[in-house]
Amino acid sequence: xxxxxxxxxxxxxxxxxxxxxxxxxxxxxxxxxxxxxxxxxxxxxxxxxxxxxxxxxxxxxxxxxxxxxxxxxxxxxxxxxxxxxxxxxxxxxxxxxxxxxxxxxxxxxxxxxxxxxxxxxxxxxxxxxxxxxxxxxxxxxxxxxxxxxxxxxxxxxxxxxxxxxxxxxxxxxxxxxxxxxxxxxxxxxxxxxxxxxxxxxxxxxxxxxxxxxxxxxxxxxxxxxxxxxxxxxxxxxxxxxxxxxxxxxxxxxxxxxxxxxxxxxxxxxxxxxxxxxxxxxxxxxxxxxxxxxxxxxxxxxxxxxxxxxxxxxxxxxxxxxxxxxxxxxxxxxxxxxxxxxxxxxxxxxxxxxxxxxxxxxxxxxxxxxxxxxxxxxxxxxxxxxxxxxxxxxxxxxxxxxxxxxxxxxxxxxxxxxxxxxxxxxxx
Amino acid sequence: xxxxxxxxxxxxxxxxxxxxxxxxxxxxxxxxxxxxxxxxxxxxxxxxxxxxxxxxxxxxxxxxxxxxxxxxxxxxxxxxxxxxxxxxxxxxxxxxxxxxxxxxxxxxxxxxxxxxxxxxxxxxxxxxxxxxxxxxxxxxxxxxxxxxxxxxxxxxxxxxxxxxxxxxxxxxxxxxxxxxxxxxxxxxxxxxxxxxxxxxxxxxxxxxxxxxxxxxxxxxxxxxxxxxxxxxxxxxxxxxxxxxxxxxxxxxxxxxxxxxxxxxxxxxxxxxxxxxxxxxxxxxxxxxxxxxxxxxxxxxxxxxxxxxxxxxxxxxxxxxxxxxxxxxxxxxxxxxxxxxxxxxxxxxxxxxxxxxxxxxxxxxxxx
Ligand SMILES: Nc1nc2c(ncn2[C@@H]2O[C@H](COP(=O)(O)OP(=O)(O)O)[C@@H](O)[C@H]2O)c(=O)[nH]1
Ligand SMILES: [Mg+2]
Numbered sequence: 001x002x003x004x005x006x007x008x009x010x011x012x013x014x015x016x017x018x019x020x021x022x023x024x025x026x027x028x029x030x031x032x033x034x035x036x037x038x039x040x041x042x043x044x045x046x047x048x049x050x051x052x053x054x055x056x057x058x059x060x061x062x063x064x065x066x067x068x069x070x071x072x073x074x075x076x077x078x079x080x081x082x083x084x085x086x087x088x089x090x091x092x093x094x095x096x097x098x099x100x101x102x103x104x105x106x107x108x109x110x111x112x113x114x115x116x117x118x119x120x121x122x123x124x125x126x127x128x129x130x131x132x133x134x135x136x137x138x139x140x141x142x143x144x145x146x147x148x149x150x151x152x153x154x155x156x157x158x159x160x161x162x163x164x165x166x167x168x169x170x171x172x173x174x175x176x177x178x179x180x181x182x183x184x185x186x187x188x189x190x191x192x193x194x195x196x197x198x199x200x201x202x203x204x205x206x207x208x209x210x211x212x213x214x215x216x217x218x219x220x221x222x223x224x225x226x227x228x229x230x231x232x233x234x235x236x237x238x239x240x241x242x243x244x245x246x247x248x249x250x251x252x253x254x255x256x257x258x259x260x261x262x263x264x265x266x267x268x269x270x271x272x273x274x275x276x277x278x279x280x281x282x283x284x285x286x287x288x289x290x291x292x293x294x295x296x297x298x299x300x301x302x303x304x305x306x307x308x309x310x311x312x313x314x315x316x317x318x319x320x321x322x323x324x325x326x327x328x329x330x331x332x333x334x335x336x337x338x339x340x341x342x343x344x345x346x347x348x349x350x351x352x353x354x355x356x357x358x359x360x361x362x363x364x365x366x367x368x369x370x371x372x373x374x375x376x377x378x379x380x381x382x383x384x385x386x387x388x389x390x391x392x393x394x395x396x397x398x399x400x401x402x403x404x405x406x407x408x409x410x411x412x413x414x415x416x417x418x419x420x421x422x423x424x425x426x427x
Numbered sequence: 428x429x430x431x432x433x434x435x436x437x438x439x440x441x442x443x444x445x446x447x448x449x450x451x452x453x454x455x456x457x458x459x460x461x462x463x464x465x466x467x468x469x470x471x472x473x474x475x476x477x478x479x480x481x482x483x484x485x486x487x488x489x490x491x492x493x494x495x496x497x498x499x500x501x502x503x504x505x506x507x508x509x510x511x512x513x514x515x516x517x518x519x520x521x522x523x524x525x526x527x528x529x530x531x532x533x534x535x536x537x538x539x540x541x542x543x544x545x546x547x548x549x550x551x552x553x554x555x556x557x558x559x560x561x562x563x564x565x566x567x568x569x570x571x572x573x574x575x576x577x578x579x580x581x582x583x584x585x586x587x588x589x590x591x592x593x594x595x596x597x598x599x600x601x602x603x604x605x606x607x608x609x610x611x612x613x614x615x616x617x618x619x620x621x622x623x624x625x626x627x628x629x630x631x632x633x634x635x636x637x638x639x640x641x642x643x644x645x646x647x648x649x650x651x652x653x654x655x656x657x658x659x660x661x662x663x664x665x666x667x668x669x670x671x672x673x674x675x676x677x678x679x680x681x682x683x684x685x686x687x688x689x690x691x692x693x694x695x696x697x698x699x700x701x702x703x704x705x706x707x708x709x710x711x712x713x714x715x716x717x718x719x720x721x722x723x724x725x726x727x728x729x730x731x732x733x734x735x736x737x738x739x740x741x742x743x744x745x746x747x748x749x750x751x752x753x754x755x756x757x758x759x760x761x762x763x764x765x766x767x768x769x770x771x772x773x774x775x776x777x778x779x780x781x782x783x784x785x786x787x788x789x790x791x792x793x794x
Contacts, residue, residue: 421460427483427490 043131046138051123052077059144062130063137063249065107066090066145067114069124077124079114081105084150108133136188136249152184153250156243158258159220160195166264167230172203174227177241177258178220179210186215187245187254192224195239195258199265200228214245233267272372273306275299275342279366279381286356288391291322293353294364294383303344309370311337311350318358318388325350342370356388429468429635429644432524432533432561433627434551437544438481439568440537441474441493442616446624448472448487459487466628467635471527475520475551477502477512477543494523502542504577505794506584509546517554524555532634532644533563534627535594539585540570540578549588556593562648565594566623569601569686569756576763577794583760586753596651596746599659599686604752623685626660629742633700633730642698642730647744650728654695654746657753659686665739671707672716675699678741679720687752688745694724695748702732703739767794 050069051058057069057077064084069077081103082090095103101116110132117125141148156179163174177194181187190212196202206225214221224241240257247254275298282293294313300306313335315321321335327350328335337350354364364383369376435444451466452458464470476482477498485493496516502509513520535552537544552563567589570578589597600623608618634644651658661684663677677683678699679690690697699717701708708731721727724745 418460424489424491425459425486427493427495 043129044135046128046130046135047117047125048128048140049123049125050140053122057144059141059148060126060128061137061139061141061148061151062112062128062135063133064151065093065112066141066148067126067128068145069126070144074121075119077116077119079103079116079124079126081107081112081114082145082148083107084145084148086150086152088150090145090148136186136247150184151186151249153252154181154185154187154214154216154245154247154254155183156180156187156190156214156245156254156256157182158192158223158241158243158256160238160241160258160261162238162261162263165262166266168266169230169233169268171230171265172227173200173230173263174206174225175238176222177224179214179223179243179256180218180220181214181216184216185247185249186213187243188213188247190214190223190243190245193242193244194224194226195241196228197236197239199230199232199234199236200238200263201231203227203229230263230265233265235262235264237262270374271302271304272374273300273302273304273342273344273370274372275306275309275368275370275377275379276301277366277368277379277381279364279383281364281383281386283386284384285387285389287389288356288359288394290391291353291355292319292386293351294366296350296352296366296381297347298342298350298368299347300342300345304373305344305346306342306370306372307340308376309337309339309342310368312367312369313352314365314367315354316362316364318356318360318362319354319364320357322353322355324352328352359388359390359394361385361387429532429631430528430530431466431468431470431631432527432530433470433472433536434475434524434534434548435472435536435544436475436547436551437537437541438476438478439541440535440544440548441476441481441485441488443536443566443568443620443623444472444474445485445488446617446620447627450621450624450628452487467632470631471530473520473523473527475543475547477509494520496520496543502546504540504542504581506542506546506581507794509542510550512543513547513550517550520551521554521558525558530559530561532561533559534566535563536566536568536623537585538568538570539582539589540574541581545581545585549585549592549594552589552592552594562595562644562651563593564596564598564651565589565592566598566600566627568619568623569599569603571602571606572756572759576766579756579760579763580767583757583764590656594656595648597657599657599750599753601686601752604681604687605685622662626662626685626742629662629700629702629740630660630744632702633698633732633742636732642700642728646698646728646730649726650696650698650744650746652746653725654748655750656746657750658744658746659684659688661685661690661741661743661745663741665703665707665741667707667738670712671701671703671709671739671741672712674739674741675701675713675716675720675743678743679745683743684745686750688747688750690743690745691720691723693747693749693751694720695746696725696727697746698728698730698744700730700732700742700744701739702734702741703737704735705733707739708733 048060050060052069052071054071057071059066059068066082068080068082071077081093083093084090093105096106097104103114105112113129115127117127137151159178161176167173177192192210204227206227208224210223237260240260243256245254278297280295286292296311324335327337329338335352363385365380367380369378433444435441451464453462472488472492474482474485474488474493477496479495482493482495496512498512502512533555535548537548539545548565552565555563569582602619605619606615608615633642634647661678663674663683665674697720717727717729
């Protein structure tokens, strides 16, 4: 109800306003005629034959009023006016005036005049004049008032459907709007606002000749078809289509928003840089105190430059950094390569030379981090296993100097002694 | 502490001297590299030879203790050449000795049968006796009897000259008597040399140590001055099971002596030195055995050196009143001289050698 009144205010200006202005103008016109002495009102005259017998009679429904014929004897008919109630009951209305086979009923703001024109043995010809009431519904009722159906308010349900719920930018999406009248009266003067959604570019209307009147039904009626193009990435809940309609039985305007499907449009893939990163080594076996050189190759495989490149070897505990390429900086006594930019298809080769200072097997892990244009990438490469064996003179390093110097001194002393002794006994 | 001079002349003398030095080092092949000489006294050893090769073969005697006397053609076994060579070089030898300070006793070691040692030694002793006062004893090695007539006659002349040289005593060792020690000639020599060396060292120790019952150089001199001037040394070791009496006895038996001698008949004076753990040194045993010896020969000096944990060893020094073995040697020598003389005569007849040569025959020993 809230929604309805809202739309009343907003939409009233467009179409309804027009109608009303016309209506009010007419009223004003008739009012002016009345003022000038000639009574004139908006009225409609319906002439119809209604069958009846002595046991049963048919009727004629105009909006929620039914003119009922009942034969009391041949060629003698009684004419009554009933009002249908929403509950399904009907009540017989009292006429305000009756004379000369003409009964006048005041109903609401208007009047219904029923005139028995002629009655035969099986039917009665009546003239019904309806004044100040818009005839929305009129129907001959076989079986009379008991068979008449109460004309209620219309209620449109609107659906908005898409042919795809996920799309890429540039894809065309077809939007179909359907409606069903699930109320109890015909929806009339239907107008559809397709409800375009920002982020989608309107392309074309495929179908827009929807019926302006929709009776109560059990299946959806196609109302509007249009196509849009996905213009940007994201997940969108489409704006609803809004149907505006009315019913003459009830002096009211209605609006109904449609369902809102969700469409996900993939973000456009941004071209990023991609660095290939490899490591090679000059040997896999070495002796302690020997050197091993690792060569690191970095190549930008893409045409997009990479930025903030950082190459950091994680030095195993049995190696000590010795020397390397010019690009190597020493930060906190650790070798590192930092480059602000790696142009498209750029290739770099860097050498790191280490000295083996402990026996054992190990690997070198090198870390590469860079920004590929969208995000920071971090990757690692590891070398082949290398083995550090005992060096030739390792035993010297493994023991404090006196451990090997002492025997050397002793040996020299013994040799010296022996030599001296020998020379004493030689001639 | 005694100051001892020990001279080894000629090949045999050199080698025995070397054995003494070796024994003093402790006896091992490499002992000279790691050990100190265990002389109880200050011992100066001097090797003298005309044959450089004999000197070079010494291993335990310092090079400065080896004196080479150059002689153009060597001396061969010719004692005349040898004696001339000594006379020509005696200053060199005497100077070397005098540079070594004062001595209390001297030993000159030599074979009697070779050329160098047998001719140098008597002359050297004579020189030393003329210059110094200390007693000098010669240690002489007699040849194997089958070594030939020249060696025999050399021995005879050498011994006589030694006797005349003024030596305070001549200690005899006899290759012939000791030849059972080893198989081949080289190991027989080494064996005999070691026996001599062992006895000499033991003797030095006996003369220069604190003994329970003291013997000293004076006692030794007294012993050596007895008899006919010749002496020999006996030695024996106990294995712990035999009594000290039997060890003493062994040292006086042929297995312990360096020279064939019936000590009970031929002995004049003796010195018996016993060394070993106190438990072996039974005074009663020692006394009874010494008394038995003394009843046969003259005075017997005895000395006891107590060494804890050591098996008993006995050294006996004996001077001889007479020696039948030496008489036998001389008999052989005379025979040898006659044989040589005959040879020479036959050669002269055959060759009708010149008169000068035949004139000296009969006047001088034949070579
Ligand atoms: N016991 C012993 N006798 C030796 C040794 N060398 C040589 N002789 C003996 O000494 C005699 C030869 O004398 P030698 O000393 O060689 O002559 P020299 O070098 O000219 O004095 C021979 O009777 C050898 O048996 C030795 O090392 N030990
Ligand atoms: Mg010789």
